[in-house]
Amino acid sequence: MGQYQPAQLNRYNPDAIARHYRLRPWKGWGRTFKIIWYFAGFLLGLKLDEWQGLVEENKLKRATQMRKILTRLGPTFIKVGQALSTRPDLIRQDFLMELIKLQDQLPAFDNAIAYDLIESQLQRSISEIFSELSPVPVAAASLGQVYRGRLLSGEEVAVKVQRPNLRPLLSLDLYLMRWAAGWLSPWLPLNLGHDLTLIVDEFGTKLFEEIDYLNEARNAEKFANNFRNDTRVKVPSIYWRFTSDRVLTLEWINGFKLTDTQSIRAAGLDPEKVIQIGVTSGLQQLLEHGFFHADPHPGNLFALPDGRMAYIDFGMMDQLDETNKECLVDALVHLVNNDYNELAVDFVNLGFLTPGTDIRPIVPALEAVWKDALGKNVGDFNFKTITDKFSELVYEYPFRVPAKFALIIRSLITQEGIALSLNPEFKIVEVGYPYVARRLLNGESPALRRRLLNVLFKDGKFQWERLENLISIARTDNNFDLLPTAQLGFQYLLSDEGKFLRSQLVLALTEDNRLHTEEVQRLWNLVKADLQPNRLFSVAFDALTELSRESVAAILPKTPFLAVFANNNDATHKG
Structure with a gap:
């Protein structure tokens, strides 16, 4: 010891x-x-x-x-x-x-010390590694500084060197x-x-993770793997042979800081598309991967000349488990539904309130903060404003912001600030809402399908208007294709898991002893441009051909007009 x-x-x-x-x-x-x-x-x-x-x-x-x-x-x-x-x-x-x-800026430390550290950490001379290395750092921050160089093999690199005596x-x-x-x-x-x-202790743990460059390199590769199928996101490659816990060598990124609007426009890039990539990739990190970049400040995000967005600096990362991801989606669903009682329960589940807290006096306060923020006045929504209002509640009610969510809040506020610098009229929900709506409608997992049902049903009744709103919002996302969603919907309806939804949809169609043809017609008008009859018929036919007659009979609920249809259909088969 x-x-x-x-x-x-x-x-x-x-x-x-x-x-x-x-x-x-x-x-x-x-x-x-x-x-x-x-x-x-x-x-x-x-x-x-x-x-x-x-x-x-x-x-x-x-x-x-x-x-x-x-x-x-x-x-x-x-x-x-x-x-x-x-x-x-x-x-x-x-x-x-x-x-x-x-x-975060501090004066750079002496180059001779930095060069000596590179050589001692990598156990070879500068000339044995680099054909070029900038004589002064191109950036200096509180924990280290960065040099621009070129390996003997020709690749252009960024070399991150930690400040001396930092750990003590x-x-x-x-x-x-x-x-x-x-x-x-x-x-x-x-x-x-x-x-x-x-x-x-929470702070110390994250700080020591941030100064371990081997950990940062692993984070970068994990992050890159999560976005391996997304051609819009770039993550620099790590050069492991020239990396240690105090020296990190990675691919040099040639791009423009997201706050450099003039250069972005001069390169022929559309700031709106850059914003969309930033917000949707941020939501993917939180709601899909669970592994998120906790420090997306302007110096860590770049627009590339080919239209991609690059992330750098993976020292400050965090992980959300499945429970937290599901709770986040729950909170979004309850916000959409204006269900503030359930939202208060979500705050307990997420750790903002301790278990056993009396949420009854908190519900009206939450409603006061969020009322209309995601409803009629979506265009006026500003995450920073909502966060400021929420911060006032912590002195009146026993809220505590868990460390993970403090990082998430910081991340979202920073991204919104960057987006506003590119477009002063930017509203984060105009990008975020379509993404969430698309995720719910696609229902890739049982958890998401359950949350979609929570959106579509209120007090046991099917909410036609909510389905219309979800589809309308999702269609504003250029990546949303309604046909695969329809196909997933058919498959779900015809599955054992979809039994409840089948019966509820028939009840919704025949509610109050009438066929709700008006609502169906509105939905069709909304989607018919995307669902050409021949494509839709092909999807439906493929799904139905996989069913036996008994399965079809089991799908049709016992309502008077459908029972007649089912009996006639059965008689036809017997004939």
Whole structure:
């Protein structure tokens, strides 16, 4: 234990870190004094504002002061500020707005140190690896810097080099934060909802994952594999021979930052299509793959000259399990249905509220935040505005934003901000809604089919208008083809799993003792351009030929007019 060195730690281990620094308290004294000095001045300023009645007048000044303090304290605290910018359950609104501006840029460290690190990590000289390597970094951030180079084999590459002595600095800061959290947690006027040390541990775990470049390389390949069939998304290749835990060599991406609207247009690209790729690929990560890029800021997303979008920097990733993915779809379904009671239950299932929380007073508050946001005024929906309103609830109700969803919120807000820079009139739901509608209508899994039924039925009655809306919304997605969806629908209706839907559809068609031909006609008018009769007949015929007469009879429910049809059909077969 006494031989442990923070520089050797590959994963965040709070116990090992604590053992090391408890035996060497002098290592933390200077750092502690510096941190206390900065924050004492900040807290004194807050108190003076309170005594002089200047809290409201100086709140933006104090928020800016906090951002500058975090920047001066270096990499750990810059990352803390970025993490806190996604935590409305921990930080009040005016400070959140300032922390979102927190820049990741720091002065580059010495090139000689970077070159030495490349050679020691890869165990060969620069000239044995690269025919060219930029004399200065092309980008420098809090955790490392990037050089542009060319391998001896000719490939153009980006070489990411970690800052020296980073692990010891992060370990010391995390140790001090965790120690302070144990002391301050009971006194902080924050709606934490649980032990503050757990928040530090969540942060430390993600931070150590981010500085492990081998982990980042594996993340990149996993991400690329998820999008292997999507020709619109580009992920740089990893050069494993020239990669270690502190040096990462990957394919150089020639493209335009998504905020560089002028270059994107000059290249003949349509910003609207770029936006669509960004939003739909983001939703795919959350609702299909479950493995998502948690830091899609403008420097990590590029529009390529051929119209594709490239992701880079896979240090900050996270994984949603199947339960969370299904709960997210549930929440979207309940939003569409304006079912705020069930939405409150979703918040419990997703971890925003602890089990056993009395949701009755929370339901009206959720309704106040979301009312009409996804209904009649879809065009006015703004995710950032909704998030700001939601952040106000955390001080009135026992909400806590789980770490995974803090990253998701940050991701969605960032993507929306990028999209707005390309198109000030952009509405995230105009792209997101068609994607979700298409996913529901395609119903690739039993879970999605169950959620489609939840959308189409309310209080046991079939909602014709919702089906029309779903189809209308889905058709605005250029990737949506209604015929395969119709084919899936036929197959589902004719399966054992579709027995309930068959009976409900017949009841819907004959509800109130009349045939609902008007609703059917509206649906047909909506889809007839996409479903040419010969194509539709072919799909239906293929499905029906697989059924026996007994299966057809079992499919037809016992309603008066269909019973007559079934009997006549049976008599025909006997004749």
